[in-house]
Amino acid sequence: MFAGISTVDLAYLVDNYPAEDTKTQALDQFIGAGGPATNAAVAYAALGGASTLVTAVGTHRLGDLIRNDLSAHGVRVVDVRADSDHQPPVSSIVVAESAATRTIVSLDGARISVEYDHRLADRLSGVNVVLADGHYPVLAAGLCERACALGIPTVLDAGRFKDSHTALLPHIGSAICSAAFAPPGIAPGDTDAVLTYLRTAGVENIAITSGGEPIVGLTGDREFRIDIPETRAVDTLGAGDILHGAFCYYTSTGLDFVRSLALASEVASFSCRFFGTREWCTRLSELPGRGTPRPEA
Template sequence: MTRLLCVGLATVDLVYAVDHIPAADEKAQATGFEVAAGGPAANAAVTAAALGADVTLVTAVGAHPLGDLIRSDLQNHGVRVMDVSPESSAPPPVSAITVLAGTGQRTIVSRNAGDVLVRVPQGGLPDADLTLVDGHHPALAVAAARSARRLVVDAGTWRPVFAEIFPFAEVVAASAAFRHPAEAAPTDEALAAAIGAPHVLVTHGPEPVRWFSGTRSGAIPVPAVTAVDTAGAGDAFHGALAVALTGDPPHPDKSDLSDFIVFAVRVAGVRVAHAGPRAWLAALPRPG
């Protein structure tokens, strides 16, 4: 079984479903409500575990009662949690996510872990076949990058720590909104050149995923789906991509980056087509 290490942010996600986004000073009655662990690395870890990988998430949770929600949800979905701040009494990051019924569009209000200082465990990080980092908790991200056998970076938005991480990366998955300080122009080609990793891909929501591998490049279409809930779709993409890169089932054993992207796009499509943070997992292909 493939061993994956996900390093980065874990949050408490409060997910509200509404039939319209409330205006200023307006109260709206939610049509649905769920609580789950969230964060880019945590969501990717849950996706990878559902696809059959042996997954460890390295993050900061702490001793606050809200941390129990994170631990319980992740453990219930097959993710082993390595908490580097077990004695911290501060509450973990919390995100309020509002999902618009009918379109799946969402608004997110959150306080991430930007002011949370964590240390790398004295014994180092667990060994893994592949490591995924999201850039949160910079000290952990750098330690993970330096020790990784193979490294995938989730580059949603620019973080200064990426300058230290990118030189170790095999694959960098950037969003269309990502902007590198050294980027010459706001194009995917310029972004790939600025990142400089062996393989760079850029996601564009429902538009094709662009990929760059040395002198080769291409675009992978995103099949049309009825969007019900887009929250965490990118994280699901990254988790699936990490599993695909290791060569384990349920994806084909192929060596072309484009095949791995196709698999990840399909998984993200399943996520978008289902409401809620966890119900979609039942629709994934079963491992084995």
């Protein structure tokens, strides 16, 4: 089960970033559902898992685009704001092919009020991993607290530190952070301090990602380092989200934290070969060594 924000992603592929106050002809265009938990849910389903996304979509016409895209990619949607006419956040994205980088302008989910409904606990039956992206903190904390009580592993996708993480971390078993994750008083990039902070908060398994640099982390008393597979990157959009979804898939098959991360990094690197966050799903036959177990989430 994946819990978090759903956006409408509108991405353009260009040779180079446009100059200010110019018009640019795009090489390609992608429109689909986005957001950390959303892309992770799609990745989990693409690898063969049964995936559920708990999010806020609502009745706005843009919500149909989100629902249709997720349905087409095998993700079940639980809409906790099904009666709301709010407009889903729209992310405008420019991907520069020459640099294999992306620039994003977007609203987060702060304008959408999302609470935790205790009836959601009934949907945890049969679930073997819960991931939260932290965008709807009350929802995330409620689901993760209940999952912990039921013995279900919980995962946090922690890009940048949010104040709401303080209440969420006691209910998190595994945290996968970006190098930009910097709690108060800790400088960005201070890996040792971040590891200490998260371990003190009660997180057992911790990983810090940094694009194409090695993943470093701590599981139990063991420190580890995972080298990222080399790839000819076209687009890094959603690569971190895809890594989280793939990690959930592999850990659901019974693999340990480090092995699951290593395999997930291969999937995330593979996804960077293609523009947008969906084409890689159709090219999985080109990914060597992909397993076939089908866990539930």
